[in-house]
Amino acid sequence: MTNALKNKQKDALVIGAGIAGLQAALDCADQGKNVVVVERSPSIGGAMIGLSKVFPTLDCASCITTPRMASAIHHPNIETLTFTEVLSVEKTETGFRAHVRKKPRHIREQDCIGCKRCEEACPVFVPDEFEHGLGARKAISIPFTNAIPQYPVLDIGNCMACGACAKICPTQCIDFLQKPEEFDIEAGTVIVATGFAVTAMDAKKQYGEGKLPNVISPLQAERLLAPHGPYGRVLRPSDGKIPSSIAYVQCAGSRDKSIGVPYCSRVCCMYAIKQAMLLSGSLPIADITIYYMDIRAFGKGYEQFYQNAKAMGIMFVKAKVGRIREDADHNPILRIERQEDLCRVEEVTHDLVVLSNGMLPGFDVTRFGITTASDGFAALPREKAHPEQTSSDGIFSAGTACGPKDIVDTVVEASAAAMAAANYLRQRGIHGQP
């Protein structure tokens, strides 16, 4: 991979290289279209590559994401640009022109051999984004073990310019002065697969404003449970204690007008149940409680998964959590209103609490010349007949860019978007070369 594309005239531009973007790119490429995938992070793989295991099959997430990553990167019809952001998309006579900015990694990619010596030599530790702050990375580092491409990023904001990396690099590829590069890509059609963001830990002030150390996000919980996670086992952040009582607060970032997210985020019930199952596997004597409004186990095999979790002893309590504070030992105390049986208000203490945060749009897609709906996700004006068609003819959307959804639904939509994109190209006389 070099700084520029081999060819800047493409059949399809896919924005985002998470599972939606990768699948859409593969489906387009398998139909003979030339595709460029542009990803703003340093690696492809999106949110999925950071997950532990996935519901309802409990497959290891790495094990089913890496084949897609590897197939995309090696596909003869696909080129991938990472650490590159699409700034704008405009319609042209022949299709679309995207203006992109390649951010500086501060290494010369064509010379880097991914040997990691710079990372080993770097003396600066900073919180690791891939571990959601639970671990540390170096100021120059490859983002995670199975990242593609295996190039480090020199995080210039945290670099103390000691030069250790430059001294040890066997190919002298460190470039402290590297500048961003901007250029245009022409494409016949565009697929928007920009994914989601997660509601903030302080979105709901009553839940500790993100300041309670033992109230963690679901993505942090994913890392705690991942086979190669930050601690290699499940420990709570404040004191490293093995938690024996863990609670999930459902709808902590969804179905709540007070935080501006009135919609259901679709995945939180299932990821909470999945994490609860994995936790009860790694901590067999721990009590795990899920406080919920409705359990929305609607997908194929999901209801059965939920019933299995109940049978395993995971406690499901229909209750709304009003407030979370902590005691002197940082044990979170939940003030809950039970909505069943005695229907009373009570306070319960747990060792560790996971806020089941919801999904927000991951990117401002209006930059691409398409409109958003009231929920902020890409609008789909004819969603029943064309669940992949955005407000702009020739621009399609897949995955969580057009609303919260799980991996199964995302992958299906991605293939659907690719079909629509291929047919759009065909209508305009671009047949590709199968």
Next chain:
Amino acid sequence: MDSPKVGIYVCHCGGNISDVIDVKDVVAKAGLLTGVALAKEYPFMCSDPGQGMIVDDIRSGKIDRVVVAACSPTLHELTFRNALIRAGLNPYLFEHINIREQVSWVHKSDKAGATAKAIRLIAAGVAKVAIQDPLENLTVDAVQGVAVIGGGIAGMQTALALSASGFQVSLIEKTPNLGGKLLSLDTLYPDGEKAADFLSPLCEAVFKDVNIAVHCSCEVEEITGFVGNFKLRISNGSEFAAGAIIMATGYENYQPKSAEMGFGSFPGVITLPMLHEILKKHKNAEGNAGFMVDGRPIHKVAFVHCIGSRQAEGVNEPQADGKVNDYCSRVCCTAALHAIRELTAGFPNIRVFDIYQDIRTYGRGHEEIYEKVADSGTIFFRYEQATPPVVADGTVTVQDVLTWNEKLEIPADLIVLATGMMPQPIQKLVEQLRLPRGSDRFLQEAHPKLRPVEIANNGIFLAGTCQGPMDIKESSAAAFAAASKAAALLGKGKISLDPFVARVNSSLCDGCKACLAECSYPGAITLIESSKGFVAKVTGALCKGCGACAAVCPHRAIEIAGWGLDQFDAMVDALVAEEA
């Protein structure tokens, strides 16, 4: 043949393997095996740098055969075969050894034993790959046409997408009309569009499309052939070839059993699909003042959710096959609430009671329907799976967990059962095509995330509710995804198939027909006349490589390419060898 140079690569799987197996010891001992040129370990062999190691070692001439010891081959065998192709080596000079599922995961408490087992399995892999000959994929011509079975929303959408993609489509529908279940709906959620307004332009587009041959009132009589060239005969006598088949056979509404929830016992108990029909007619009737069902004015309506869905053994009566419907039907919550919204919009004086387990309004715009219904005065009661509501004439008794588990008697002059989905009975197709089904009886995809619209059978794809409950939007997406897979499969004009099929050594074959008798795949083995009499011949595209023939052949004359009898001998020898 030069003596083989095998490269061994042991994956840590980020600790999944290396936490149990001593990978350094494995590499040291496996490196000493006969024929092994090098042995290495790496945290993620499937990652790009992991694959890069293999490619570099092949290109630099250090190795000419590869063994990777990692996860299950179902996950990454193809990944590594592709790496061999990139390096310019025949992709079948590769052996994938599973030391994760079959070793580290199952022998967590015996690290030394796990390590020893991993070494033996690798030794067997080395012995096998050392005598492997390069194999070539089979190639078959792809007919540029697709048969779509089912003319509902999924079938029509698939047909339109494939036609736009340049394929000839045969759309087979068993009823007289296109449209499937949409024909019986009144308005559609989430936007309230009239079903007919949504459906007619789609039907029109299908009928007008010169690439789509519509066969209504037709059923499939017979399907033979294989991927790229299926032959179909349908009940109107037409016969045609298709490169791929799309299953879009849809669902049927769950039919409550006699007296289930008072259905059939009391006139006021109907299903949600019956309500749709009533609403449709009602709106067409002119000058009606109130909501009438069977001539009775209706004032209070109770909706009961999860009828035929989320069933539990011991609580619900099993279905005909002895199993309960333990799955969620996904669409009924929103569909029921949408019906309430439509009903109360048309007849504001109707009181509505909604009796549910969980309200699953997950989709975009669905929560708003729920909210609107709740705000407009519908009262919700929540029951638990173990204590379902009891229906009597004019009342529903529910043990409501939201109000201290009180037993509440709810008066209702109409009780609507939100019934779930069951797959269409397609037993004949399932048998003819050997289609895989899940325990929920819906057709079973090959992998929910990696291959969500594909099945184990080559060239057959799933679209819509034959696979599981979906709404219209989701069926459309599944239809386009299935079309995408079919277009990619057929688009090149040729299809490449795995080479692991039976092959005959005619010099050893005496034409005894033992293999022919054992073969389960019609046409895969035939007898042909040769200079020495009759000998067996294999048609590769029809052979599934099951090996039944190899097992019965008395002369070792037939075997599976890539799984030769000599290779099995070598593997067994390696597995039971004295430790070096």
